[in-house]
Amino acid sequence: MDSEWVIDAQGLEKSYGSGTSRFDALKGVSVQIAPGETVAIVGKSGSGKSTLMHLLALLDEPDKGSLQVAGTDAKSLSKRAVNELRNKEFGFVFQQFFLTPNRSVLDNVILPLKIAGIGVKERRGRGMEVLEQLELADKAGNKATTLSGGQKQRVVIGRALVNAPRVIFADEPTGNLDTATGAVVEDILFELNRSQGITLVIVTHDEELAARCDRQIFIRDGLVVSHAGPTHTGAHALHTPEALTTAGGAA
Amino acid sequence: MRAKDLVTTAISNTFRSKLRTTLTVLAIFVGAFTLTLTNAVGAGVSQYVDAQVGALGSPDVFIITQASDATTAGDGPVTYDPKSSASVSSQQGPPGTTTKALTDSDLTKIGETAGIVSVDPVRAVQPDYIEYGTGSQYEFSINATSAVTTADLTAGAQLDGGASDAQLVLPDTFVTPLGFASADDAVGASVSIGITDILGAKHTVQATIVGVSLESLLAAGAGANDALIAELADAQSGGIATAVTSYGVAVAHFDTTLSADAVTALKADLATQNYTARTIADQLGAVQTVINGIVGVLNAFAVIALIAAAFGIINTLLMSVQERTREIGLMKAMGMSSGKVYTLFSLEAVVIGFLGSAIGAGVAIGLGSALSAVLSQGLLSGLPGLNILLFEPASVAFVILLVMAIAFLSGTLPAQRAAKQNPIESLRYE
Numbered sequence: 001m002d003s004e005w006v007i008d009a010q011g012l013e014k015s016y017g018s019g020t021s022r023f024d025a026l027k028g029v030s031v032q033i034a035p036g037e038t039v040a041i042v043g044k045s046g047s048g049k050s051t052l053m054h055l056l057a058l059l060d061e062p063d064k065g066s067l068q069v070a071g072t073d074a075k076s077l078s079k080r081a082v083n084e085l086r087n088k089e090f091g092f093v094f095q096q097f098f099l100t101p102n103r104s105v106l107d108n109v110i111l112p113l114k115i116a117g118i119g120v121k122e123r124r125g126r127g128m129e130v131l132e133q134l135e136l137a138d139k140a141g142n143k144a145t146t147l148s149g150g151q152k153q154r155v156v157i158g159r160a161l162v163n164a165p166r167v168i169f170a171d172e173p174t175g176n177l178d179t180a181t182g183a184v185v186e187d188i189l190f191e192l193n194r195s196q197g198i199t200l201v202i203v204t205h206d207e208e209l210a211a212r213c214d215r216q217i218f219i220r221d222g223l224v225v226s227h228a229g230p231t232h233t234g235a236h237a238l239h240t241p242e243a244l245t246t247a248g249g250a251a
Numbered sequence: 252m253r254a255k256d257l258v259t260t261a262i263s264n265t266f267r268s269k270l271r272t273t274l275t276v277l278a279i280f281v282g283a284f285t286l287t288l289t290n291a292v293g294a295g296v297s298q299y300v301d302a303q304v305g306a307l308g309s310p311d312v313f314i315i316t317q318a319s320d321a322t323t324a325g326d327g328p329v330t331y332d333p334k335s336s337a338s339v340s341s342q343q344g345p346p347g348t349t350t351k352a353l354t355d356s357d358l359t360k361i362g363e364t365a366g367i368v369s370v371d372p373v374r375a376v377q378p379d380y381i382e383y384g385t386g387s388q389y390e391f392s393i394n395a396t397s398a399v400t401t402a403d404l405t406a407g408a409q410l411d412g413g414a415s416d417a418q419l420v421l422p423d424t425f426v427t428p429l430g431f432a433s434a435d436d437a438v439g440a441s442v443s444i445g446i447t448d449i450l451g452a453k454h455t456v457q458a459t460i461v462g463v464s465l466e467s468l469l470a471a472g473a474g475a476n477d478a479l480i481a482e483l484a485d486a487q488s489g490g491i492a493t494a495v496t497s498y499g500v501a502v503a504h505f506d507t508t509l510s511a512d513a514v515t516a517l518k519a520d521l522a523t524q525n526y527t528a529r530t531i532a533d534q535l536g537a538v539q540t541v542i543n544g545i546v547g548v549l550n551a552f553a554v555i556a557l558i559a560a561a562f563g564i565i566n567t568l569l570m571s572v573q574e575r576t577r578e579i580g581l582m583k584a585m586g587m588s589s590g591k592v593y594t595l596f597s598l599e600a601v602v603i604g605f606l607g608s609a610i611g612a613g614v615a616i617g618l619g620s621a622l623s624a625v626l627s628q629g630l631l632s633g634l635p636g637l638n639i640l641l642f643e644p645a646s647v648a649f650v651i652l653l654v655m656a657i658a659f660l661s662g663t664l665p666a667q668r669a670a671k672q673n674p675i676e677s678l679r680y681e
């Protein structure tokens with residue numbers, strides 16, 4: 001059953017604006033994400049990484065192309081079903097923290113559970129569990145604004161984790177952090193993948209982080225490129241280009 | 252999100268920007284405060300007028316006089332007829348007019364009119380004083396129509412019209428001067444009423460106090476039952492039977508089962524016979540209309556204040572939506588439906604409305620009750636029984652609900668804006 005829980009995107013296209021200001025951010029991208037794997041979406045700034053991630057996470061709809069989640073066409077899903085899917089199966093780490101400033105750390109972490117309509121007691125219990133796992137239990141009552149950058153990012157991961165999702169989408173999870181703190185956050189994410197089998201989709205331009213993933217999807221100008229890779233990290237971390245992607249629009 | 256979570260989240264969001272919320276709440280406060288007070292004035296005055304109507308008479312009663320247009324200027328002098336031309340200078344007619352008196356034959360005619368159950372003449376008696384035991388004597392008057400009225404009692408019972416003993420309802424201002432410890436103390440006591448007959452001889456009549464009433468604005472004097480009035484009238488006439496008995500006014504009871512239309516028809520019927528019949532409601536209708544008009548204007552001012560406050564709510568919430576763009580985007584990304592986002596912001600508007608109106612109504616009740624108490628001791632002490640500000644729970648609740656409804660409507664635009672937000676755009680927002 002779990003092995004069928006695949007995100008399968010075929011020929012995704014997305015453009016912004018219209019007329020002369022029209023910009024094609026994605027020009028036909030095909031990607032599959034299998035359960036339990038860790039996938040890096042790599043590319044230069046403006047190449048369309050975040051756009052792709054948003055489409056895969058059902059935050060946005062493609063102009064063309066199809067997206068299947070666990071065998072169901074995303075287009076056939078009702079708004080409600082899409083909301084439910086994002087709430088229950090996905091966890092999000094965005095480019096910025098997006099913590100609610102005047103709320104406690106715990107309140108921030110349990111937001112997805114509150115949206116899901118889970119009772120106060122259960123969400124408290126689950127929230128504390130996650131904070132303990134991230135070694136933030138002692139900060140549960142603190143205002144989110146009082147935390148350091150690394151602590152904030154751990155709270156964000158806690159928020160992504162609290163609903164026990166199948167997939168965590170992380171957009172530049174270490175972008176705001178120094179190298180050491182970034183490494184801690186990376187370790188947490190990969191540990192979650194290892195121990196709980198959570199699929200990771202990580203958008204990054206950090207080649208080292210990309211290399212730690214099972215698979216890399218290289219994006220340039222809205223297309224998946226079958227070649228190219230961080231030369232200095234070496235090919236050892238990379239699969240063959242054929243295994244990397246089905247080069248839908250790359251021809 | 253559960254309904255309870257939506258409400259608690261809305262409440263805590265409301266307090267996030269304390270200064271802004273306070274200012275908005277203050278604007279609503281002013282409107283709600285005013286509306287609560289104006290409603291209370293309306294209710295207080297209405298209740299007082301109702302009590303006065305009760306003091307004037309029962310709803311199934313006509314006050315009947317001869318139509319004063321019987322001697323219209325320009326018709327020339329009317330030939331004297333000893334049978335019908337009894338004229339009394341009645342206090343009942345408008346100033347400057349002379350009301351023709353009603354005679355026994357008039358009463359018979361009125362009594363025979365279909366729909367009239369009974370008709371009784373109002374016999375005006377002018378007692379000189381009232382005295383209890385051997386205490387001081389006080390000037391004293393009797394309300395001629397008191398037999399058919401319902402007094403605004405503070406102690407004791409209403410007059411018993413059918414009783415054969417002389418009964419009196421004493422205005423409460425007489426209680427202490429006459430030497431009674433309290434209103435209850437006065438009930439059951441026997442007092443003497445002094446009266447001078449037409450020949451100048453003095454008489455006293457004994458009466459039992461059955462009740463103590465608040466003095467009425469529209470029907471001054473003590474209440475006396477038929478037996479006491481008859482006794483006083485006999486004493487006053489000095490045993491001389493006048494050739495033609497005449498009365499300024501008669502009181503007629505009509506069939507209580509009559510519809511409003513039938514009552515109007517009955518009035519018309521009496522009018523064709525040259526009698527003017529007025530119910531108590533007719534007499535007070537004009538007063539009530541004026542009061543309702545004034546209260547209506549005051550309410551309109553309060554509603555204008557509330558409309559101004561509604562723009563404050565819209566403004567506050569639009570700012571709030573703007574500030575919380577990312578938070579809204581995040582919640583939507585995490586699967587919160589547009590409907591729930593809409594509900595959340597609408598609820599914030601309702602919470603602001605509730606705060607403003609509940610505080611406004613509360614302060615209005617507190618201040619108003621104090622003010623009312625001070626006024627009834629001072630400025631308005633001449634109108635006993637008048638509670639100038641009467642806070643009815645239903646109308647206070649109505650004000651609060653009305654303000655909450657206005658707040659909800661004001662929240663529509665900002666809430667719609669929040670609900671329409673695209674999560675991606677919101678998260679991109681710098």
Ligand SMILES: Nc1ncnc2c1ncn2[C@@H]1O[C@H](COP(=O)(O)OP(=O)(O)OP(=O)(O)O)[C@@H](O)[C@H]1O
Nearest residue numbers: 016017023025043044045046047048049050051052
């Ligand atoms: N709402 C939008 N309107 C117009 N253009 C947009 C919009 N969103 C994205 N773009 C454009 O689409 C392209 C891809 O954007 P995207 O955010 O996917 O880039 P990215 O690869 O995530 O870059 P970065 O690494 O800097 O985050 C960019 O050139 C961007 O300017």
Ligand SMILES: [Mg+2]
Nearest residue numbers: 049050095171
């Ligand atoms: Mg990006």
